[in-house]
Amino acid sequence: MQEKKVTGYIKPFIPRMCGGFAVKLIGTLFDLGIPWVLSMIVDEVLPSGDFNLAITWGVIMVLFCIGAWIGNVTANRMASGVSKDITRRLRGDTFRKITTLSNRQVDKLTIPSLISRMTSDTYIIHQTCSMLQRMGIRAPIMLIGGIAITLTMDPVLTLIMMTMLPIAAVISFKVKNKGRSLFRRVQGASDDMLMTVRENVTGVRVIKALSKAEYERKRFDKVNTELMTKEKTAETFMAMVNPMMGAILNLGLVTVIAVGSWRVYNGDSEIGKIIAFMNYFTLIHQSLMAITRIFTSISRASASSGRIEEVLNSPEDLKMEMPGENEEEKVPSTAHIEFRNVSFKYEKSNFEMNNLNFAVNRGETLGIIGATGSGKSTIIQLLMRFYDVTDGEIFIDGKNIKYYEEAELKRKFGAAFQNDTIFKDTIRENIAFGRDNANIELATEIAQAKEFIEERGGLDTEVAIKGADLSGGQKQRLLISRAVAANPDILVLDDSSSALDYKTDSLMREKLRNHRADTTKVIVTQRVSSIKHAETIIVLENGQIIGIGNHDFLINNCEVYREIADSQMKL
Numbered sequence: 001m002q003e004k005k006v007t008g009y010i011k012p013f014i015p016r017m018c019g020g021f022a023v024k025l026i027g028t029l030f031d032l033g034i035p036w037v038l039s040m041i042v043d044e045v046l047p048s049g050d051f052n053l054a055i056t057w058g059v060i061m062v063l064f065c066i067g068a069w070i071g072n073v074t075a076n077r078m079a080s081g082v083s084k085d086i087t088r089r090l091r092g093d094t095f096r097k098i099t100t101l102s103n104r105q106v107d108k109l110t111i112p113s114l115i116s117r118m119t120s121d122t123y124i125i126h127q128t129c130s131m132l133q134r135m136g137i138r139a140p141i142m143l144i145g146g147i148a149i150t151l152t153m154d155p156v157l158t159l160i161m162m163t164m165l166p167i168a169a170v171i172s173f174k175v176k177n178k179g180r181s182l183f184r185r186v187q188g189a190s191d192d193m194l195m196t197v198r199e200n201v202t203g204v205r206v207i208k209a210l211s212k213a214e215y216e217r218k219r220f221d222k223v224n225t226e227l228m229t230k231e232k233t234a235e236t237f238m239a240m241v242n243p244m245m246g247a248i249l250n251l252g253l254v255t256v257i258a259v260g261s262w263r264v265y266n267g268d269s270e271i272g273k274i275i276a277f278m279n280y281f282t283l284i285h286q287s288l289m290a291i292t293r294i295f296t297s298i299s300r301a302s303a304s305s306g307r308i309e310e311v312l313n314s315p316e317d318l319k320m321e322m323p324g325e326n327e328e329e330k331v332p333s334t335a336h337i338e339f340r341n342v343s344f345k346y347e348k349s350n351f352e353m354n355n356l357n358f359a360v361n362r363g364e365t366l367g368i369i370g371a372t373g374s375g376k377s378t379i380i381q382l383l384m385r386f387y388d389v390t391d392g393e394i395f396i397d398g399k400n401i402k403y404y405e406e407a408e409l410k411r412k413f414g415a416a417f418q419n420d421t422i423f424k425d426t427i428r429e430n431i432a433f434g435r436d437n438a439n440i441e442l443a444t445e446i447a448q449a450k451e452f453i454e455e456r457g458g459l460d461t462e463v464a465i466k467g468a469d470l471s472g473g474q475k476q477r478l479l480i481s482r483a484v485a486a487n488p489d490i491l492v493l494d495d496s497s498s499a500l501d502y503k504t505d506s507l508m509r510e511k512l513r514n515h516r517a518d519t520t521k522v523i524v525t526q527r528v529s530s531i532k533h534a535e536t537i538i539v540l541e542n543g544q545i546i547g548i549g550n551h552d553f554l555i556n557n558c559e560v561y562r563e564i565a566d567s568q569m570k571l
């Protein structure tokens with residue numbers, strides 16, 4: 001695959017940009033002409049006393065102003081059109097790419113960072129693009145043109161002006177650096193505050209339930225005060241900057257006037273020229289500032305481009321592979337699902353699973369039990385190939401899951417996860433999920449969801465965002481309905497009946513047995529009763545299988561399992 005570059009997104013727009021540059025150039029030339037016309041009027045036209053000549057030059061002056069205005073406005077509009085189109089394409093591609101990243105890649109890049117690459121980094125590129133088009137041509141032409149014109153008018157004054165400029169440039173550069181570090185601190189404090197707000201808003205129920213509100217309020221006050229203090233420091237500093245720059249500019253102007261009037265007095269220069277000089281001095285000063293801004297903007301944009309390119313060029317992960325040469329010599333897998341010597345490690349944690357072995361036949365049930373963090377969900381993620389194993393093989397229907405096409409593999413599964421999302425949509429659509437082979441009636445019957453759905457007004461009732469208007473048990477039953485609806489080969493229920501009472505749970509299992517006899521069920525749970533009848537049960541502890549067999553076998557042979565069963569018996 002060819003490496004993608006952010007600059008590659010700009011290339012197709014170069015002709016359009018050039019059009020904008022041409023218009024901008026015309027506008028800028030008019031701008032540059034205005035002080036010159038003014039000096040002509042003052043020095044040549046007015047002293048001549050020719051009224052018609054004065055009118056003509058007045059008209060010329062007006063035309064220059066209109067030309068400059070139209071040119072600049074048109075070019076700026078063209079520029080924002082181009083930047084908008086560039087950013088839209090870039091954002092679209094970045095978003096599409098993010099949706100294809102594997103879990104491992106997301107772990108590595110982290111979700112907050114992906115969000116900020118998608119939003120602020122693309123925004124910085126947008127801004128830089130439009131600034132480059134607005135100022136990239138204008139500022140250098142103003143600078144060079146201004147100096148050239150003033151040199152022809154009065155070389156001595158030009159030299160005086162040129163000695164002032166570097167001083168102004170150095171000061172403005174220093175000020176900008178200081179200001180940037182102050183604002184970066186403000187940005188950090190603002191991140192802290194956002195994080196606190198997000199935690200509080202999403203966790204508002206828990207916070208209220210545990211009466212932590214007062215504590216949280218204090219915590220918020222602290223980050224809020226922090227942010228305010230930093231903002232105040234930065235703004236106070238910045239408030240000094242503009243007057244200071246103004247003072248430097250004025251000092252320059254005063255020098256030009258002082259030296260200029262002395263030269264006029266001696267007959268070496270003219271009044272109109274001094275007036276023109278003052279205008280050019282301001283223009284040149286502005287373009288110098290603009291040029292430093294362009295450079296800082298480009299350096300920021302190049303950092304952002306790097307971050308976006310890292311996403312755009314993430315290699316395709318979890319590809320369908322072709323069987324190797326020595327594959328045939330291996331013992332074929334005859335079960336429906338088999339883990340053979342599987343090892344796995346996450347990118348960013350010490351958690352490890354080593355040498356997992358188990359097999360389940362078609363239509364059987366595999367129970368996975370173990371404490372929180374023991375690796376139950378990890379096994380599911382490996383089975384569904386959200387992550388690739390570090391070592392070993394996983395077979396489904398005798399074929400290594402790496403050799404399946406992604407869609408074919410995913411089609412085999414119906415899954416309900418711990419924190420699956422319920423969408424703001426009808427109950428029917430939440431279950432069908434766009435699949436036309438979904439049998440919704442049967443699914444809700446199996447999942448014991450029929451009753452409550454009828455109470456809420458039937459399948460076409462809408463549910464709130466994230467199912468906020470449903471109880472925990474109702475959400476779980478909806479998710480289970482979704483998982484069984486398309487009659488999958490393998491049904492995965494990851495801790496998805498924890499909020500159901502024992503009776504509902506057992507009714508559901510009975511329905512599954514009757515209506516989904518050919519489906520292989522993988523049931524993750526903390527409850528012995530949910531998997532008691534499973535043909536195979538795996539007991540997990542810290543990523544290791546410490547017991548495997550059916551209920552009776554484990555009761556007699558696995559101490560941990562017996563303890564779990566005993567403690568739940570007493571409930």
Ligand SMILES: Nc1ncnc2c1ncn2[C@@H]1O[C@H](COP(=O)(O)OP(=O)(O)O)[C@@H](O)[C@H]1O
Pocket residue numbers: 107346347348349351370371372373374375376377378379
């Ligand atoms: N994406 C991830 N990156 C790093 N570590 C993870 C990730 N997901 C889970 N873990 C860690 O792996 C361990 C097992 O997690 P998990 O399989 O979800 O446990 P269980 O489902 O049994 O509660 C935990 O210690 C967890 O912190």
Ligand SMILES: [Mg+2]
Pocket residue numbers: 376377378418494495
């Ligand atoms: Mg889990």
